[in-house]
Amino acid sequence: MATNPSYGRRAFLKDSVISTVRAAQELVTHADASAVETAAPSVRPDWLRPPGAEAEGVFLNRCTMCNDCVTACPPGAIAAHPVDGTPILYADQSPCLLCEDFPCISACQTDALVPVRGIDQVRMGMAEVSHRLCTAGQGCHACVSKCPTNALALDVASLRLSVSPEACVGCGICEMICKTVNDRVAIRVIPARQGARIAP
Numbered sequence: 001m002a003t004n005p006s007y008g009r010r011a012f013l014k015d016s017v018i019s020t021v022r023a024a025q026e027l028v029t030h031a032d033a034s035a036v037e038t039a040a041p042s043v044r045p046d047w048l049r050p051p052g053a054e055a056e057g058v059f060l061n062r063c064t065m066c067n068d069c070v071t072a073c074p075p076g077a078i079a080a081h082p083v084d085g086t087p088i089l090y091a092d093q094s095p096c097l098l099c100e101d102f103p104c105i106s107a108c109q110t111d112a113l114v115p116v117r118g119i120d121q122v123r124m125g126m127a128e129v130s131h132r133l134c135t136a137g138q139g140c141h142a143c144v145s146k147c148p149t150n151a152l153a154l155d156v157a158s159l160r161l162s163v164s165p166e167a168c169v170g171c172g173i174c175e176m177i178c179k180t181v182n183d184r185v186a187i188r189v190i191p192a193r194q195g196a197r198i199a200p
Helices: 009-038 056-062 068-072 103-107 142-146 173-181
Strands: 125-129 152-155 160-163 187-191
Touching: 068 103, 125 160, 142 152, 142 173, 173 187
Parallel strands: none
Antiparallel strands: 125 187, 152 160
């Protein structure tokens, strides 16, 4: 086979470098694609357990990921955790509406969710207010009027919200309301499993 006399050592090296770079780019592209396919889905850490949930360790031992509580939840607030399949709620998206008869608890056959005497016995978490972000001083108190357990109060003198640890059950209704009416969410529910200061 005839060799092109104009194709010298410099051209050969240039083509070799280009071929090596292209091969490396393809390798990186394939590696990135594989990493995306095998990476676990990103999950927000602020999820809540359904009402009646036992302490996290006990709950995880008892829960069989059967989804009975998910199916039984009338407003569809309970969802399956995208990684382990256990039941969770996101307060700012679909809070617990504290159904009178707690069908989610009734549906649980493994005692991962245990009966409660009433909504005041639910302990999902504890609401915390960021006074820096709260617009109570501008006249907003939508969360106060919507709280099902009267756990929120507005101090008229200071125009600051307070949360009663004895009354707050961590349902998340306040967080969803705040997100709906404000640009920035000033009240968040700290999940019980994250050490929220929950009254007995």
